[in-house]
Amino acid sequence: MQVDDTDRRILRQVQADPEAPASELAERAGVTPATFARRLERMREGGVVKAIREQVDWRALGYEVEVSLRVTLDKTEPRAFDEFIIAARAVPEVISIGTFLGRVDARLLVIARDMSDYQRIYREYILSLPHMTDIEALMQVATIKDAQSVPL
Structure with a gap:
C-alpha cells in the first residue's frame, strides 16, 4: 500500500x-x-496500521528481572524449531520469542519477579524446552531505547 x-x-x-x-x-x-x-x-x-492497543508495564506488576536467552537448537531434528516454539509459548514468563538465521536460532525474553523466581523458571521450564543444544543468558541491566514507533 x-x-x-x-x-x-x-x-x-x-x-x-x-x-x-x-x-x-x-x-x-x-x-x-x-x-x-x-x-x-x-x-x-491496507495493513499499515495493525492495532492501537494498551501496553502493560510488567515492572509495575512486580516483575523486576528481564533475561534474554539465546538458544541454539539441534538442526539435525526436522521438527526442532516447531516443537521448541510450541513449548516456549506455553511458558507464561516468556514474553517474546524470535527466531534467527545464524549461530543463534532463537531468542526468548523472560521476565521474573526476582532472581530466585528466575532461577525457578529456568530450572522448571526453560531447561525442559526440547531440542536445545546451547543456551546463553544475558541479563538486562537497563533499557536505553525501546521505540515502538517507526521514523516517518
Whole structure:
C-alpha cells in the first residue's frame, strides 16, 4: 500500500499519542477529522496500521528481572524449531520469542519477579524446552531505547 505525506503526518500523530482524541490528532496532522478517520481506516485495511492497543508495564506488576536467552537448537531434528516454539509459548514468563538465521536460532525474553523466581523458571521450564543444544543468558541491566514507533 502506498502512503503519502498526509498519511505519514497522521501516522506520526497516532504513534506519538495514541490515546489522544481523533479530532485532536487530526488537527495536529493538519487534516479534518473526516479525512483523518477515512485515511486511518484505509491504512488499517491496507495493513499499515495493525492495532492501537494498551501496553502493560510488567515492572509495575512486580516483575523486576528481564533475561534474554539465546538458544541454539539441534538442526539435525526436522521438527526442532516447531516443537521448541510450541513449548516456549506455553511458558507464561516468556514474553517474546524470535527466531534467527545464524549461530543463534532463537531468542526468548523472560521476565521474573526476582532472581530466585528466575532461577525457578529456568530450572522448571526453560531447561525442559526440547531440542536445545546451547543456551546463553544475558541479563538486562537497563533499557536505553525501546521505540515502538517507526521514523516517518
